[in-house]
Amino acid sequence: MAAPSPALLDSLAALLGPKGFTRDCDAMTPWLTDWRGRFHGRAAALIAPATREEVAQAVRLCASGGVPLVPQGGNTSMVGGATPDASGHALILSLRRMNRIRSLDPEANLAVCEAGVVLANLHEAAQAAGRRFPLSLAAKGSATVGGLVSTNAGGTQVLRFGNMRRLVQGIEAVLPDGSLFDGLTALRKDNRGYDLTQLMIGAEGTLGIVTAASLKLVPAIGSRVVAWVGLATPVAALALLRQLEDRMGGAVESFELVPQGALDLVLAHIPGTRPPLARRHEWHALVEAAAPVGAPSPEPALVEALGAGELVEDAVIAASEAQADAFWRLRESIAEAEKQDGPAVKHDISVAVPDMPGFLVEAAAAVERDFPGVRVNAFGHLGDGNIHFNVRAPAGTDAGWIEGAGAEVSHRVYDLVTAAGGSISAEHGIGQMKLGEFARLGGAARLAALRAIKGALDPAGIMNPGKLVPPPPLAENRRLS
């Protein structure tokens, strides 16, 4: 890979015009650091094509010069997936100008969106048509369709509707040689070989640039009900989830597990919060159920289902939208409260759903035994087998702990997850942040296959280099050179 030549930069500037090409430092700076401020890079220019044809031409120019491209949407990666390296050779390819919803068909339950469409804007457009795009996450005001596709994003509604992989019906993409793959037509059945749409989902821009996607819509929400539930164990929590699903069909949209310790952190650090239940419980669940417009409210069914059996220690149904929002605020403030309390290392991990209750308890015990003083704070999407397994530093430790002992804690957590057959990245991806752990734990067959696919589709290695695909081990490097 090479720095772009002046001639190449001139060609790109001519192709894309002043709105689509800049080397201005002030204009580029915000896009050279990830939003959490942990990764910093440099770039030779920022390009922002307005059409797929401009993307294709820009990619062809860069391919001919061996110049690396870092695709970027809302720049909300959790793993440094959209930040260039320090060489300054790369171009940032922003999709933000391709922000058109090409079509939105409520009859067919389908929206065709360009890569730069911001998630919140898609939500609004769907709502206006009596429909809903059933994926949401905290960064919805910035995150774009292209980034959501390329990271196989999840969020709080995965339990019912699945992650992006389930919601994407087709994509349009520019491949690393500049050719256009048109897979936008939403075919429910298509057996013409390897599924390139599925291959590009979650590829983090390392196999090409997603320029548009056909996305599945569902009926708009007519009514919702939110409950806060006190429970004795994670086993009881999962049993409750199964009971709710059996009795309420697909109405349960969210089921978030919260330990008492996490709730205590929120109550201690976040102003205006109060405990939802009168007594303390070892574990809690935040449950949301929804029904489409015209259908009866899910509230009576939820009340009845929560009352059945012996699983629930205590429960309260939000009496208003304001109280429902307050319950959600408790859940969504855990990360902020934890941060205010002191240093912690965070792990976005998954295991098979039935294994999660046992894993939670046993892995927490193992980590707290091996690293005296640390406190595990594990919470999140129990029904997806996806927990934020955070480990807080011993009381009084300063932030330097994260890079030192914290890194050893992370090794141990990822070892435990791998031994349980789980994933070291449930929803955030690998990016540059998890590249080392992925190389260590990804498994020889998987890593070799990923490298082979990357090498085949992007032989010059220009697409988002240094992300997702670990370089071969040193010995192999030597043999190749």
Added chain:
Amino acid sequence: MAAPSPALLDSLAALLGPKGFTRDCDAMTPWLTDWRGRFHGRAAALIAPATREEVAQAVRLCASGGVPLVPQGGNTSMVGGATPDASGHALILSLRRMNRIRSLDPEANLAVCEAGVVLANLHEAAQAAGRRFPLSLAAKGSATVGGLVSTNAGGTQVLRFGNMRRLVQGIEAVLPDGSLFDGLTALRKDNRGYDLTQLMIGAEGTLGIVTAASLKLVPAIGSRVVAWVGLATPVAALALLRQLEDRMGGAVESFELVPQGALDLVLAHIPGTRPPLARRHEWHALVEAAAPVGAPSPEPALVEALGAGELVEDAVIAASEAQADAFWRLRESIAEAEKQDGPAVKHDISVAVPDMPGFLVEAAAAVERDFPGVRVNAFGHLGDGNIHFNVRAPAGTDAGWIEGAGAEVSHRVYDLVTAAGGSISAEHGIGQMKLGEFARLGGAARLAALRAIKGALDPAGIMNPGKLVPPPPLAENRRLS
């Protein structure tokens, strides 16, 4: 690729034992021809490993000798996908001995099956546990899990539950270098790079050997209701399907479109059949809805939904299981009746669901105009956008028509499908039968990507050669040599 050396054959015989290795002509013959009798091949031996380790060792031996392998399950491919070529160099690798259901967990709704498990046996095991594997097709007594995964099989319940791609939670596979990819753990969230499980689904054995799969189960059926409906147009049929889905949620499992002409063929050629409705209708729909054990029967809701609005010209609900079976027999006898009536060319095609009613009418008119005397007989899975677009020869034509004028008709049909953004293979795959049409119409970007992936993961080209991935055009071949 090379014929296996005597030493290699000896090694395989020693590895696999007499149950796992044969060169006996009588033993091999049934597996050298596809079940429809259109493709014939030769093989140097038939091997049948009993474990994934034996598969891995056999693949390593063949890789070292550059010997091609043709994986085979129930040998029920519709496109010659499991039949070796005429060279006699290949080994047939049968998965039939790996027929164990490793686990079946009704709580987790998950079955882990080895590749050789026959679909009907999985149905029985799930039923015994109060669950159901919601994919079925005519060949269920022979088709195996490995073949169903490798062809991304569909069937009659795709409308509600999707095809194999939706039902496979993870796979275990031996890659072309003999390494084992263990992706069996059913993780609902896993963002560790390119999804190799999705890549292997529908790869027709060209990227490795699927040895086991984790499969999703659903609650067993408690009650079902089957209706036969008379309709004026395909537009009315699709509108009726949407109406049923809106009013009955997920209860509608099948919605098969049948033109009057197809029903006439069945009534003329299949003994014991009778028309379900008193009068003739241009189009018909066979509808099945189902409810799980313990839930109310879907019959009242179906009766009410069929009665609403003006779409339905006439309808009858099956009064007994025998009558329900008789309705299904009408649908399932269309292919046989058509065959008895005379020669026809068949096309397993799809377009976007909302486009199918228009496509059906316009493509039929175009083909009947361009090829005087032919009669389009198009029927099938309207709700999936997947129709068997068959074209019957002019009356009195002999079977030679299929290879002559029939081939021109097929070109025209595939051209029309491609122009409509559809697929020339909705559910049967490419195999060897559709390789030429796929090369002609697959599109440069898609074909180049498929070839690159195939070359990267199977550089020696030993995995099911001559299937699915069209060879590069002649000019490119010359450059390479």
